[in-house]
Amino acid sequence: MAPPVKASVVYKKVDGILSITKDRQLVLFTPNVPPSSPPTLKIHTSEIRNLQQTPATKAKVSVKIVVQPPGGPAPENYVFVFSSTTAARAEAEAIMDPLKEVYANNLKSTTSASTPNAPVGSSPAASGPLAMAQVTASKTQDVLSDATLLSDFSLQKSLLDKNAQLHQRFNEAFKKLKNEADAIPLDQFSKQFWSPRIHLLRAHAMERSQTQGTYNVFSAVKPQRNNEGVVTLKLSKEQIQLIFAQHPLVRRIYDDLVPNRKKEGEFWSDFFVSRLFRKLKGEKFTASDVAAIPDLDKYLDYNEDADTGPLFAVPNIPRFLDVEGNEQDHPETYGNDDETQRPEKDQGLLRKLNTMSGKMMANVAPFDRSNLHGPVGMDEKTFDELQLKDLQGAEVDNRISLNIKETHGLFAGSSARNGQSSTVSSAAAMSDFKRQLLEPIGTPLEFNDTSKRQAASTSKGLMKSIKQRRSLLSIISDADTGLSRPTIDSAIMTHNTTIEFLHYFWDVYLSGDEGRTGELAKLVETLHKSLERIEAVATEADTELQQKQEDQRLKDQEFFKRTGKRIRAQNDASGGGKALHDLLKSTEMAVKYAETQYQRTYQEQVAQNGAQVQT
């Protein structure tokens, strides 16, 4: 143990002594005034996340300690300025050295502590996913923040590769932007593109951080019999590594036998037909089933799990999950009939598979036990979850009462309550009302021709609205609009990109960031071009319609020549630019609205600005 270290420092403009306790658990700051006061600041060394020190060349010596309290929202910074006139630098070193040591240990222990029960001879094969899991566990918070996601191009690229539709949209938008507003740089564009889709990125990042774990390799290795009846077995390098990782015993035997007593290939071909293999796999066998291989059979009685130790050294397993607990608590209630409820008796497939799963899980860093300083074993929440609640009474009603204050008339301008003209006095209204009621309501209604016409026109209006509604419910089809499929497709594409640009526009416009006005202006330009693009599609549709009508006319003429009969001209005027504009009406409206908004704000601000310049 190092002796306690002390140094005179200034912390938050208070002179005091900075010291580290003997066990290096705490860093204490004790102010000088009043004398012998208790330390005002305690820092747990285990919570230190970063240490910074002024470079040796500077005259002023200060140290910054970044601390992340468990469960705290954000790291806290503590800056200490070493105030000793003679030996500030030396004192700082004296404080920092042990802290650095502790900090380094912390780093190590957090890494190893997350896999507290990893098997001693952890294999190289397991370290891949293991390392991966640790990295993701420690970085999850940062990785999923908006800024990181927006700047992670490889992530965006992989998402685009995966999602073809998104990729297409990205390309379309990018192409259009590049052609027309060449000054928008790629990174700006990608930011605009992704910021409304940040949830997709986040989901993808989560998805990518999930890796496939190891699998039970014995079940994957299967001998195959080819046409000539020769049994072959394919075994890859990775599979061998996995076998060694999952079954240290095989590795030991391999080390013992190869290459002194058996050749590599011979070892494996022997192994996969041996009794040992059957045993490790958990299959039942009898001595007559499998031929004896003396070299391997001598390991049969070896308990594979003996030297790995218990896989889960959790001190408190909840009683609900603890099969061994059954044995201890009520051995008489669990008879011998249910093998799955007995901890040590069964050596068959079930147990093997269980052990296998246990081994695989042990190599994965637990994601849910991030708080290493929390209470060991069952916490309050787990306990609550495990409680049997079905016999409890109904829950107490915990509604929150809402106190409503009458807001009406609180503010000026709400006096016009009944919009009806108040020219009629209330007394006159009442008498009028009474007069209306005097007429007996039981008498039949009489209708004349006018009323029949009125009824018919009302009915027509209703039918019109029903038809309108029905058209909204059905999907756009070629027949309804009179447009050809390619035109509709290009209209849809134009609509998509326009909406895309509208997203960008509002994003930048509402950000209120003066620095982005140039970007905004460009986007407005692009939006305006969107209208032209719609116009272009409409022109296309118009020519298409003309073509169609021309074709029809020619056909009619031909028919007339051939038969001498004239077909009644089908004046099919549906389709064309008008139909297209109808289709994209709301899109155009949205663009125009955005433009007017922008121009109004722009002119207002220009005017304001001019006024400011003049004053």
Added chain:
Amino acid sequence: MDGVDATVRGSVRTSSAAPPSLLTIILDTNPLSWSHLSSSLPLSAVLKTLLIFVNAHLAINHANQVAVLASHVDNVAWLYPTPDDGDASKQSSQTNGHTEVADEHRVVSNKYRPFLTIEKNISKNLRNLLTSDIPSAEALKSPPLLAGALSIALAYANLQLLKADPMTSDSASTGTGAVGAADLDAHTSALRTARSGHQFVSRILIVSVSQADLSSQYIGLMNSVFAAQRLNIPLDVLRIGERTAFLQQASDATSGVYLTYDPPNSTANGTNGAATASFSSATAGLLQTLMQGYFSDVAARKLLVMPGSAEVDFRAACFCHGKIVDLGGVCSVCLSIFCLPLEFTSCPTCQSPLRVPKSVTTKPVAFARRKKKKRKIGDGGRDSAAGTPVPN
């Protein structure tokens, strides 16, 4: 025992016939508004039309039921069934004999009794409404008590539902006395299953004439709308006169029908007789609207495309100034709406503290001010790309 009882009932009830349907009509009876309409569509004509509609509803299925409420100036009154009779269901259409009413008036021998009962009840109750209290001039101008009327209508619909299907009422009453939130959930889910099994359907028709600001009843109305949504009760709105955004939203939220009916203005209303004749045109239109737009019940609506404007104005009026707002703030506790920027730090309706996210309050900037301008002057107009492209 309950279980045995219930299973028997369940087996009896599985019929493929159309489910009985309850039609609740809420009639706005603000005298000022009706007086305003007297030249084009008087209340008496509307009542006659509504009676035809109600009779048609009763005639289509013998188990159908009707309730009529008047949302009056300062109270909500039952028009049918008359609540004084104790058990209201006695007067429902199935029970033919109701001598009390019949004795009061001369018996109309060629009228179907249930139709007559309803007619007499509505007539009597409306007169009671007039004689009971003369509302003050100020009260006349206040908005109709729609929230109260809706609550009563929903409560009534719920009661009828429980009567029609006692199984759900059993499950609701087996609670521990105080009805907790969990019980309520169980109750509504039971109702839903009953609904999906076509046990009993109901709908509410609001005939609205007053042009009034409903914001003072906003919370009550919203709660009613949510309740109706949950009970699968569509709120149909027939608006005579100008349209109101709120009622349209309410009917849209509950997948009801919202229609406005503009009565054609009668030109010849010099003498009383001529006026009555010209009303008939407006009345015919109203009847056509009612029968064509509102006649189908919930079960039938699943198979039909309903009329109504496809475009719904979803904007709401703010509570602070009564302005229609495009973008506003909503109190997360009581759902009050305010226009931006907020002028207060706590909700004036329910006193909950409000916190506005920064992104809402930032003003859009289309033109870089000061900094850039200054440089522009200093550099003699070198930077002209500040915000120039204004497409016209």
